[in-house]
Amino acid sequence: MPRSSRFSVALHVLTHLADTAQPLTSERLAGCVGTNAVVVRRTLAGLREAGLVASSSGPGGGWSLARDPSRVSLQDVYTGLGERLLNGIDVTGPGVRRAPGGSCRIQRAVAGTLDEFLADAEQLLAARLARITVADLAAQLGPSALPRHHSRAG
């Protein structure tokens, strides 16, 4: 199962970032998530282009959120990653590789119907993802769960 874990990794990392004020290195994040630093960089590269996170080089550098967590929806993440939730479906079927001309009308009817359905479904799911934010994920940890640096007036 090469099931993509990029979405899960991205959310895990983003929630970590939402929970601290200082930048976190790829190495550190990889340790938290249970993967490799390069994988973290690869995953976060898309989110950086989407303006969700920022990265800085040099000592003390690393990754940090570019927006307030409540402004980062799961749809933003999903779009930034450039993934398709419904990617596991081959609309055209195996025959197209052999006879790209479209073997019969039935094949085209099936492909058309599936295409339409998938496009519709993608929109539907995206709308649902838009309702959830990284702040919602962080809130599940409890307000006092992790050490915050300046969240409360003292």
Place this chain on the structure above:
Amino acid sequence: MPRSSRFSVALHVLTHLADTAQPLTSERLAGCVGTNAVVVRRTLAGLREAGLVASSSGPGGGWSLARDPSRVSLQDVYTGLGERLLNGIDVTGPGVRRAPGGSCRIQRAVAGTLDEFLADAEQLLAARLARITVADLAAQLGPSALPRHHSRAG
């Protein structure tokens, strides 16, 4: 990920079956779809258990629809195949293989939220698939498009 063409293959085959009265062999169907006879049998095995199609051995045997095409929804097919439309998403992430105990609370929060979302989404998509039937697919071919064996007087 290797995109599954099973759904597409199944719909293609079912539409073929909806368009003829006599049973069609796996070999013949495989030729239409552009794949192998064994693949057709593997795919249709699930649909047979679901009561959508019937198979018969021996000369003159093959596959045929077990219900009227208008009674076979895409949800029936999808369920019969035992596939998950949203299977391409790894909810837990890569860390679980290494530290199955659940490394941190964040991982569990992400997994829980994603699980909930995916379950919700699956239901949503299934409901949409229930609206489309194999008869709808066959109707896209036009009533006189394919040679029927006893549709016309003459």
Place this chain on the structure above:
DNA sequence: CCAATCTGTAACTATGTATGTTACATGCCA
């Protein structure tokens, strides 16, 4: 009962995709 036809299924191969890993170039700060 035998031969031909077709399904049912296990076992193996081939292939594509995601991830893990290594290596090296680039940028930032003291």
Place this chain on the structure above:
DNA sequence: TGGCATGTAACATACATAGTTACAGATTGG
């Protein structure tokens, strides 16, 4: 300049899906 961190290419590994071969079981017709 030296140390730390990102950026990315290149290669290795893992795994799911599809393709293929082989053979067992079931049905039809002489």
